[in-house]
Every structure is written in structure tokens, then in C-alpha cells.
Amino acid sequence: MGALFGSRKRGNEYFQHSPASVAAPFDHSRNLKKYRLSVPMDQRPSNSAASRIKQYPDSKTGSYGEVQAPVRIKRFGFSHRIDGGKIRAASKECSDDKMKILLGRYQSTKNRALESLRYTTEDEAAVSLRLGNEKEPIEIDGEEENQVVVSDDSSVEEAEIVKKKLHSLNSSVVTDLSNEHAKVDVVEKMMNLMQLRHESADIVVPAHKSLYDYSLRRNDKLHSLAAEIQLTEMQLRRHLLLRPVKDTREAMRDVSEECFAPLSVEEEDDVTNALSLKSNRGKVLVSHETSNIDITGEKFQCLRPGGWLNDEVINLYVELLKEREKREPQKFLKCHFFNSFFYKKLIAGKGGYNFQSVRRWTTPKKLGYNLLDCDKIFVPIHKINHWCLAVINKKDEKFQYLDSLKGGDNKVMKMLARYYIDEAKDKSGKDIDVSSWEEEFVEDLPEQENGYDCGMFMLKYADFYSRDIGLCFSQENMPYFRRRTAKEILRLRAE
Structure with a gap:
């Protein structure tokens, strides 16, 4: 210019x-x-x-100026260089393309889901109930047992994995989704709830089985223990098969027959004659040399109905029970029977307890055995006008008290416990502990229903306990037991 x-x-x-x-x-x-x-x-x-x-430039609409630098549009994944007013058109075109892609993926996923759910089986439904970590099930064709549950946080591409899982079960067809509208509704509900994962869902295993499998993996010793248990059970079954079976009913019948054996005619006549007061009042009917006890006709009268048993009859009868055990030890427990004077001596003296007064009663030389080896020790208890029985039961570790009138005496229990400790210390030099032993006032026993049979009940308690059988008698048997006891004293032999 x-x-x-x-x-x-x-x-x-x-x-x-x-x-x-x-x-x-x-x-x-x-x-x-x-x-x-x-x-x-x-x-x-x-x-x-x-x-x-x-020469002036043409007027232009809008307020857009020329783009002074390249523009890269990164939205929806595109990167085209666009100048000036072409940006809006390009953006709209990109949005349409992206929407078409998303709709295509959605439709493709829906079709695959429809195809995979077209046929379901009973087994597939059972497995599918456990897919998706306990999510809410979706019912197919109203069948409660055919349910598929899918996890909520999975990706769209997992549809193929579910399809392969369902088809891999290879079982018979149960239901067919023939209604296209119903299929679309079901799948749309499913698509709203599910997002498929790339990780496979595990079938739920019961908790006890999981713990058992875990313990097997953690401790191989269980296998060897299981084998030992099985072997032991086999040996036990073989032992039971080889062992001869004892008929307990037969044994009980033998004991019952023995305890209630009727007297013969001759024995009945002997008992009747012995209980006759006129001819036998001052006559010595029985003499027991070992215990030095003599039974006269007058003392023998206590065995008549309604009589109160005296010390001589009771003490002679317990001596006969001792001899019975020595004679047939295989039939009876190892027992010791104190006479009616033992407890009176034990509680005599200062303080109500005197071990020294009875210390020499149970020397092994005098008894012929060790008192502490006995299973049961019987102690007759006489309370003025009533007889009871106390038992030191080593076999069951009990101090027992049997009263036909259902009474009880804690003092007797304490005295016998103290005596047993002192006896063990004196005879064997051992300190024993009986604090864990039970003190039992026996309640399930035959009861006295009159005012004079307490002595006979006491003798029968000792008789049946020494046989190690239950007290299977009652008040009705007392007349029989009186005559049987009279017979056994006359014969100087307890059966």
C-alpha cells in the first residue's frame, strides 16, 4: 500500500x-x-x-467465529477434527450412533437370555436357585420349583456363561416358555434385576458338611480314627454273637421260685409244733454253736402272726445268712452282717461315738476275711419299738437307710461313714475319702401296713439285697416269710 x-x-x-x-x-x-x-x-x-x-465480507448468522485450533471431541469414544459450526451436527450424529449400539447390545442380550431360558429342567432349577448368592428368585411360568437367581452386580457379557451352565446339565425338558409376551415380561423383569458376573457362582453346601470337609482337610487323623471305630464296632458285634445269652427272665423266675418256695407238709408240721406254747415254753429248740445263741420255745413265739421279733431270732437269722454266702458264694454278693448289738455299742460312750468298743469285732482272724473287701455291710438298727436296716454299700458307693415305715435318720448315716473311715485306717492304714458317697433314704421299697412286721421287713431287706435283686415282695407275703424263717431257724440253714 x-x-x-x-x-x-x-x-x-x-x-x-x-x-x-x-x-x-x-x-x-x-x-x-x-x-x-x-x-x-x-x-x-x-x-x-x-x-x-x-470488497466487504458477507454477513454471517450467529455469533460463531472461526475456530483457531483443532478441536477433539472425546465424548462417546470419537475423535474427529471438526471446525466451526460443524460441532453440533457431529455431536448429534455421534449420540445417535451410540444409542444404536446400546440398543443393539440390549436386544442381543435379551435374545440370548430368552434362548437360554426356553427350556428348563428340574435339576437346572434346583441349581439355579443357588446361583447369585441368595438373591430374590424369579418365577418362570408360575412354577415355584423352576427359579433362576442372578447376582445384581455382574456385567452384560455374562449372559453367555449362564446359558452354558443351564445347557450343560443335560436333563429332560420340564417346561416350555411358549408365550412370547410372557417371555418378554419375564426377561425384562430379570434384566432389571440382574447384572451377570464374570465369576462363577458356587453351589451352596450345608454348613455341617462344609465343617466336616474342612476338618478332614485339616486333620488327617480323623481317617485313622474312623477306621479304628469301625474295627472296634466289628469286634464288639462278633463278641456279642459269640457270648452266650443269659435269659434274665429265666434267672428271675429261678430267684423268685427260690425266695417264695412253699414249705412241704413235713416242714409245716415242724413249724406248727415249734410254735405251740404248751409243750415248748422252756424247751431249747435250737442251739447255734458259732454264735452261741440258744432259741427256746418261748422266744420262738415271736415268729407267730402279730409277734415282734426279738434280738435272738434276728441275730441267729443273720448268722445263717453269713453261712449261706460261704456255702454258695457264686449265688450271692460278698456281704457282712452285723448283729443287733453292733450299732448300740458304736454309739455308746462320750460324744455318741465309740470306735474302740467295736474295733475287735472285725479282725481278719475272727472274720476270716477283710471287712473292707465286702460289697455290702448290713447293720440292723433297733429304735425302742421299731426295726430298720442300714447298709454300707461299697459296690454302689452309698450309705443306705431302709425303713418299712418310710422314716429316716441322718445320725445313722454319719456314724456309719465315720466308722468306715476309722475301720479302713485301723485295718489297712489307709485314709479313705467317702465324702463323694451318696446318702440314700430308700423310698422305692415294700411298706409295712401294720404295727408288728417291721422286724420281718428288715430281715427280708437284707436277704434280697444280698442276692442283688430287687425288693419284690409286699405286706401280703409276711405270713409266709414268718413260717419260712421259723423253718430255716429250726433247720439252721437259710435258703
Whole structure:
């Protein structure tokens, strides 16, 4: 462009860039001096108003200017270089393409799900109930047993994995989703709840089986223990098969017959004659040399019905029970029978206890055996007008008290416990502890129903306990037991 000279009036170039000159053109040609131009004449610009207006740029709509740098659109995964006003069109086109892709994926997933759920089996439903970590089941065709549960936090691509799992079960067809509308509704509900995972769902195992499997993995010794248990059980079964079976009913019948054996005619006559007061009042009917006890006709009268048993009859009968055990030890427990004077001596003296007074009663030389080796020790207890029985039961570790009138006496229990400790210390030099032994006032026993049979009940308690059988008698048997005891005393032999 040339420079202005002279009066420095603005040239035509000013009007090429001034918008104001378009509305009010002004001719300055009179005041302009000659150009000194190096351009040829034919190429010089025209100075007409039309030519000057033509050189203005066309008006443009909107407020967009030219983009001065490349623009990269990263939304929806595209990266095209777009200039100026083409950005909006490109964005709309990209959104449409993305929507088409998403709809296509959705439709494809729905179709695969429909295909995979077309046929379900009873086994597949059972397995599918355990897929998805206990999520809410979705019913198929109203069948409660055909349910599929899918985890909520899985991806869309896992549909193929579920399809393969269901088809791999290879079982018979149970139901067919034939209604297309029903299938669409079910699948849409499923698609709203499920997102499939890439990890496979484990079938739920019962808790006890899981713990058992875990213990097997952690401790191999269980296998060897199981084998030992099985071997022991086999040996036990073989032992039971080889061992002869004892008929307990037969044994009970033998004991019952023996305890209640009737007297013969001869024995009945002997008992009747012995109980006759007229001919036998002062006569000695029986003499027992070992115990030095004599039974006269008068003392023998206590065995008549309604009589109170005296010390001589009771003490002679317990001596006969001792001899019975020695005679047939295989039939009876190892027992010792104190006489009616033992407890009276034990509690006599200062403080109500005197071990020294009975210390020499149980020397091994005198008894022929050790008192501490006995299974049961019987102690008759006489309380003025009533007989009871106390038992030191080593076999069952008990101190027992049997009263036909259902009474009890704690003092007797304590005295016998103290005696047993002192006896062990004196005879064997050992300190024994009986604090754990039970003190039992026996309640399940035959009861006395009159005021005179207590002595006979006491003797029968000792008789049946020494046989190691239950007290299977009652008040009704007392008349028989009186005559039987009289017979056994006359014969000096307890049966």
C-alpha cells in the first residue's frame, strides 16, 4: 500500500475497512494527490462505490467465529477434527450412533437370555436357585420349583456363561416358555434385576458338611480314627454273637421260685409244733454253736402272726445268712452282717461315738476275711419299738437307710461313714475319702401296713439285697416269710 502525502488526507484504503462509509460514501478524489504506484494500471483497484462495497465480507448468522485450533471431541469414544459450526451436527450424529449400539447390545442380550431360558429342567432349577448368592428368585411360568437367581452386580457379557451352565446339565425338558409376551415380561423383569458376573457362582453346601470337609482337610487323623471305630464296632458285634445269652427272665423266675418256695407238709408240721406254747415254753429248740445263741420255745413265739421279733431270732437269722454266702458264694454278693448289738455299742460312750468298743469285732482272724473287701455291710438298727436296716454299700458307693415305715435318720448315716473311715485306717492304714458317697433314704421299697412286721421287713431287706435283686415282695407275703424263717431257724440253714 502507498503512503499519504501533502495534506495527509485518508485514501481509498480507509473506506475498504470502514463500515460507516457504506451508508454515507464520501468522495475525496479531489483532495488526493497522485499515487506513486509500482503496480500496473490495469491491476489498480477501482475507486467506485460499488467496487468498494463488494470488497466487504458477507454477513454471517450467529455469533460463531472461526475456530483457531483443532478441536477433539472425546465424548462417546470419537475423535474427529471438526471446525466451526460443524460441532453440533457431529455431536448429534455421534449420540445417535451410540444409542444404536446400546440398543443393539440390549436386544442381543435379551435374545440370548430368552434362548437360554426356553427350556428348563428340574435339576437346572434346583441349581439355579443357588446361583447369585441368595438373591430374590424369579418365577418362570408360575412354577415355584423352576427359579433362576442372578447376582445384581455382574456385567452384560455374562449372559453367555449362564446359558452354558443351564445347557450343560443335560436333563429332560420340564417346561416350555411358549408365550412370547410372557417371555418378554419375564426377561425384562430379570434384566432389571440382574447384572451377570464374570465369576462363577458356587453351589451352596450345608454348613455341617462344609465343617466336616474342612476338618478332614485339616486333620488327617480323623481317617485313622474312623477306621479304628469301625474295627472296634466289628469286634464288639462278633463278641456279642459269640457270648452266650443269659435269659434274665429265666434267672428271675429261678430267684423268685427260690425266695417264695412253699414249705412241704413235713416242714409245716415242724413249724406248727415249734410254735405251740404248751409243750415248748422252756424247751431249747435250737442251739447255734458259732454264735452261741440258744432259741427256746418261748422266744420262738415271736415268729407267730402279730409277734415282734426279738434280738435272738434276728441275730441267729443273720448268722445263717453269713453261712449261706460261704456255702454258695457264686449265688450271692460278698456281704457282712452285723448283729443287733453292733450299732448300740458304736454309739455308746462320750460324744455318741465309740470306735474302740467295736474295733475287735472285725479282725481278719475272727472274720476270716477283710471287712473292707465286702460289697455290702448290713447293720440292723433297733429304735425302742421299731426295726430298720442300714447298709454300707461299697459296690454302689452309698450309705443306705431302709425303713418299712418310710422314716429316716441322718445320725445313722454319719456314724456309719465315720466308722468306715476309722475301720479302713485301723485295718489297712489307709485314709479313705467317702465324702463323694451318696446318702440314700430308700423310698422305692415294700411298706409295712401294720404295727408288728417291721422286724420281718428288715430281715427280708437284707436277704434280697444280698442276692442283688430287687425288693419284690409286699405286706401280703409276711405270713409266709414268718413260717419260712421259723423253718430255716429250726433247720439252721437259710435258703
